[in-house]
Amino acid sequence: MDTLAWLLLALPLLSAATIHLGLKKLQNVSALVSTAVAGAILFITIFLISSETTDVSFSWATLPDIEIEIGLKLDSFAKNMMLVVTGVGFLVHLFSLAYMKDDSAKARYFGALSLFMFSMTGIVLASNFMMMFVFWELVGLSSYLLIGHWYEKESAADAAKKAFLTNRIGDFGFMIGILMLWGIAGGTSAALTFDGISEFFVGKPEYSPFFLGTAVLLIFMGAMGKSAQAPLHVWLPDAMEGPTPVSALIHAATMVAAGVFMMARLYLSIGTETIEALWGVNTIPWIGGITSLLAALMATQQDDIKKILAYSTLSQLGYMVMAVGLLDPNAGMFHLFTHAWFKALLFLGSGAVIYACHHEQNIWKMGDLKSKMPITTVTFFIGTLALCGFPLTAGFFSKEGILEAALHKNMALFVIAAFVACLTTFYMFRLFFIAFLGKNRSEKAGHAKEVGVLMLIPLIALTVMALFSGWNPIGANLSPLHNEFYFHFGPALIASLLSFAIGAFFAWKLYFNAEKDPLADNKIAKIFRNKFYIDEFYAKLVTYLQDAVAAVIHFIDELVIGGLLVGGFSRAAGGVGRIFTRMQSGNLQAYASLFGLGVIIVIYLTVFVS
Amino acid sequence: MPAHWLEAYVVLAGIVLLMLEAFLPRKEKFLIACLGIGALVFGLVLLFWAEAPENNKEMTRFYAWDSQAKFFKGFALLAGIMTLTLCLDYRKILAKFTANPDSDDSTGEYYCLILFAVAGMMWMASAKDLVSLFVSLELTTITLYILVAYMRRNVGSLEAGVKFLILGAISTGFLVYGISWIYGATGTTSLAAIGETMSEENSTFLLFGLALILISLAFKVGAVPMHLWIPDVYQGAPTPTTAFLSVASKASGFAVALRVLQPFFENSITAEKTTFIVAVLAGATILVGNLAAIPQTNFKRLLAYSSIANAGFILLGIAAWNSKGDLSAFQVTGFYLSVYFLMTFAAFFILAAIHRDSGSDEIAAFEGLGTRNPALAFLTTIVIGALAGLPLTAGFFGKLFAFQAAVGASLWIPISLGFVGVAAGFFYYFKIIRAMYWRKSLKTSPVKVRPLSFYVIAVLTGLIILLGFFPQPILWLLGA
């Protein structure tokens, strides 16, 4: 059993390594190996879920007083999360086989995909924070590699860099948080592990709410980076430069959800009662809420099909963070679980559309896809419904949970959440109306035809999950925190239904059969379209705060430290030397006089100074 | 054989060679140098058989025979041998500025004079009475006046000679005046007796006399404030003379200084003041020597400043006479001088070789040596490294012992000045290395070194490296 668990890590790593080292030239073999491994770990995961497991570990770094472990924490939380990762992962691999069929660097792509599977598995199964951090950074790397898959494109290369750097900023806080938490929890080897932390806090220890709160907030900074919460959200939309299956897997379903997963882990380890009393933790749901609101507003005016989905992802991640922040990790994780399926579905659907439309991504240049790609259209529509929380789809159940949580804890956030739900319906239906219905508006879209079986299988499989993953038997057994849905009739339900209706109505009103965007000239819409100018602001920040400061420091460094300070010493020595050589005038009488002076000094020093 | 016969032997050898010189054909004058080398080598052999002149009562009053005397006698002999060897390859240049520029005709006396100077130095090594000290010191100095001004068709040499003469004579004046005061205060000229008769009352007069003698000795070793003659005289004098001055003359100056200072250091009345004044001289000398060397562009002049700087380090070791360290002041001085002997002669041999090629003593003459004669450049690098005091060369241990002794005596200020000096030393010594390797020369023709010079340089460098790994042999010689 232990070995089987290790295989979850070993197989993808092995696959990534062999592809990189040996199989680069055999493109198709690489693709198949990678896919086979993804399938294999899906099976292992299913097997592990259905059996009793014990945690395993080995020592990674042994020091006299402390030991850092690589350990697998095989509780059902992790195992079920693994199901999401491997399930979506395997389907994306399948989809990629078709989608990347003609790519010249297929091997590199699948190698990176395997590397991602390896890293993501590591995050999910990590038994301690150090290990989680290790894999946390590694998913960042694989994300970097995959976003920059088409690195010859300036925009792709820049987006990859941006993603990595933004995540680094998050990780900066994450690491500090880990270190502080480690210190607060006793500074022992155990204090790094989740088990150790929960044991420590069960014992009702003495700690400062301020510093523990700070630690939690700093750890949350890591989640902000990875789960793209404002103000570190800017990388995610840009990350859409990567191949679309990657967007589905990494930037929608799994990696970006890792932040939520990690926060849930943290909250469960420390205990929500302890967390509640800490300093500053109230900011967390607000950050989630604001992110979801901003992202939803931005999404309403995007024209790129992937960008719309990306902002929608941001918005949904904000939901999840909000739920966790409101001390209801269950709701957050449930939404993570359902969202993974239907968002992957939407992305793969958009991938199919883009593939069919010869890499056209602007929805205004599509239209009437329903008649050309009927199956895709149906699956995409079901995904849309699930995302909008149409009753009895997966999204309905999980969104309900979040609204419920907000309702009980924070009224303002509940209003925001409801409004976001309304916006979600609005922009998704806008997308659907423009791209799939109406009239065909471009030649590329005109030539579109239904994609092949290899792409349809994942779509259909995900459609099933998008429909049913929220239902009690599935949710209770397979979602990470075993969420069972209880039906409450109350404000949350009304808000949910109402916002769906309002959003759908306005979308229909404005965009059904629209030829061009009726809001194109609206000033407020323009702000939304330009993402509140946050990217521009950051670009200025980088230019002035970082590059300009760097230039100034470099200048001072060369001038003052290199030139004056040290050069000054040698010049001073040389100057004194020149004074001494000036005494060496060559004139005999001057020498004799100096002799005389010297004699007087020496006699004075010898005889008269005591 | 009584030890004082050695000096007599060397003087006699000098006179015999001087007479022989008159009968030698014009082209064969270099034979005098060869014979001189032979005579000195034989003297070195005799040194091993020498014994104390104990049965001679008058002699024992003036003449010391101990390990210090033995060491400095051997040192003088070896320095004479090296100088004469250097002359062999330098004699063409020497001859160029004499009465008969095209022949060796007027070079013969030069070699003999070196023998006389060596004899004087050997006597200085043993002088333990102010009278014998004065006479032997003057024997050396007067000989050196001639040696410096020997190239009498060369303005530089003459100018150097006059400067040396006048300033040297001033220093002689200080010496005798100082001696007279010490004599006045104690009523004796014997150094041993000075220590015995020292008391609180006469210590002021004694110190006055000591100050004057110190001035004169500072002149001899080239310490501040009497260092002013060094750069000019070193630069103007014929290169063998410069080498001889900077090694042998300096060493005998230190030999005398050790003898003169001994009673003052070892008597509790004057120990503190003596330490103070010597330490002040040491600090000032290190500082001036090293810093003034930085702007130099002439290699010979650079070596002159370097010799001032080295005198400062030796003075530092002497100032630490009453140090808690393991080595006596004599041992520190002796070790430093031995190392200095190797490095300085190697440097002057190199300088002579470069001079013969380019006719210039400037540092610029070294440019491109790295490609024009890689072997010589390599050896030069080691020598320069040793002068700068790099470890794994003998030069490091010289400075190390001096510093160690000074640390034992807690002379913190001179020590810090010493480190400033070493740092500055890196700066100017490496200018040579920079010139050799990094700069392109206008000339590309290979630099030819005569085999004799080359082998001497190689042996000296070999010793520098060997002693850098294993310095114990010199300490054995010094009786540690």
Added chain:
Amino acid sequence: MSVIFVLIPLLAAIAIFSGVKARLTALIASGLILFLGLGSVFCWQADVWSISFEVLATPSIHLAMGFYDGISVIMLLLSVIVLFAAILHGGAPEGREKLWYASSLLIGAGAIGAFLSTDLFFFYAFHELALIPTFLMIGILGKGERKEAAWKITIYLAFGSIVLLAGLLWLVNASGSESWLFKDLLASEIDPEAQKGIAVLLIVGFGTLVSLFPFHSWAAPAYASAPTPVAMLHAGVLKKFGLYGLIRFYPMVSEGMQDWLGLLIVLLLGNILWVGFVTINQKRMDTLLGNSSVMHMGYIFLAFAALIEAGSASANTIAIPAAVVLMFAHGISIAMLFCLSDSIQKRTGTLELADLGGLAKAAPKLAFLFGLAGMASIGLPGLANFSGEVLVFLSGFESYKGGPLGCVQVATILALWGVVISAVYMLRAFRKTFQGPAVKNSTGVADLTFMEKMPAMILAAALLIVGLYPNSLLSLLEGCGCQVSSDATEQSDN
């Protein structure tokens, strides 16, 4: 026995000077000691390795070599690996093979000698021996503004060496030890007043050799103009001498160091943040790498600061292993970067970032290896530098037990920002060089040949092994500094 690690390259250098085939001899010699070095990992505790021969009675100096503890083994490993890679990389200009390979071997021999010496004198002396060929090589066969760079490094390092020498002499003197052997020195005690002075001299002296801020100006120009093997050997190996020395002598001056903790923290933050920003502004790959190597020294000093704060090796058991692992990792990664940047220059003829672009298309292997090394240097997990850095950060928080942050913790936090800075410049460089559309001088160039790939592969393997399983190094450090630290605790208890 361990003297063979010095003798083999030394003799090979002499043989090369006297006319034996340069590259072949150098390869055999460095390969041999690489082999021996790897072998010695398994048996370094055996007595046969140590030798001791008295070269001077007063003061008592020995030609003593051997593995003093696990740190020496790791430093030896680093030296032999980088030396072999540097020799293998080669690249000697026509007609200068002798000088090229002999100097590389001499630098290697000096570095190994310094790390294996168990006597203070030879510890210091071997380092100087390695410096001379470094200076000469930069001056003679360097690129770009080689003369200024060589002069600068000479002056700086000479200055550092002298300050260091002053500190070491004072240390020996104050200790009253019978000999200059490490074991005697470390067993003796030093008066706290003297410790204070010695400590600052050691920090400045060793610090200059390690390019501690503000004595760092020599490093970037020197590495930029140095011939590749010299840059690899100096930045990778020789520079670590200063840190090695600080760790080695720390127990003797642990109390004195306390007074300088604040200063050291300011300086190391200067390395990380100040130089970090300087690095961001670099326009050339070589100066960028040079500055980055200066910057990363700050992290090792951070571990050292944590050690100082704790007061002894046993009070913070993470600090020394952290520093040592990071030294090893940084040495390997920076050597690899210099090695590969030379390959870039050979292909494109420039290292000006503005003139580069899209190289990955034509040279994917080069891009991959460079990316690996670059990622290693910015601390990506799975590669050696991360193992070191994470231990450094842990050591910084070792003394944190909840409550307000101490100065070392604040320093650690600021140092963590340096991780972001290093990602900024390294990714920028990678982005400019390898990604984007291919520019003219990057199109149609050949990818790495097998021989060019080999040195980078060897270094990459070391990075991966230590990165994936740091215990491979840490196991060598078991009990390191403990016999010393127990003394130190007794001292501080008294």
Added chain:
Amino acid sequence: MASLNDYLFVSGLLFAIGLGGVMIRRNIIVIFMCLELMLAAANITLVAFSRLHISANGLPDYDGQVLVFFIITVAAAEVAVGLAIIVALYRARQTIDVEDLTSMRG
């Protein structure tokens, strides 16, 4: 009768005059004469001290007077060599003014 102090005063004065002359005069021959004055000053001191120290048998201590003879001899040798050099200098440069001897400096 003149006391010891008178002798010492005179000799000191003589020494100072000699040193001052060396510093001030430009002609090398005159400088050389001034140097001889310094030696003479030392001689006077020595003889005076020799008279001060009366040995056991009632005679002055002759060590000092012996030294005086040595000094006179050495001074003679010095003058011989010195004048020869000065003559050589005059033949080469047609001057014996110290102001002209500054080709080496710095």
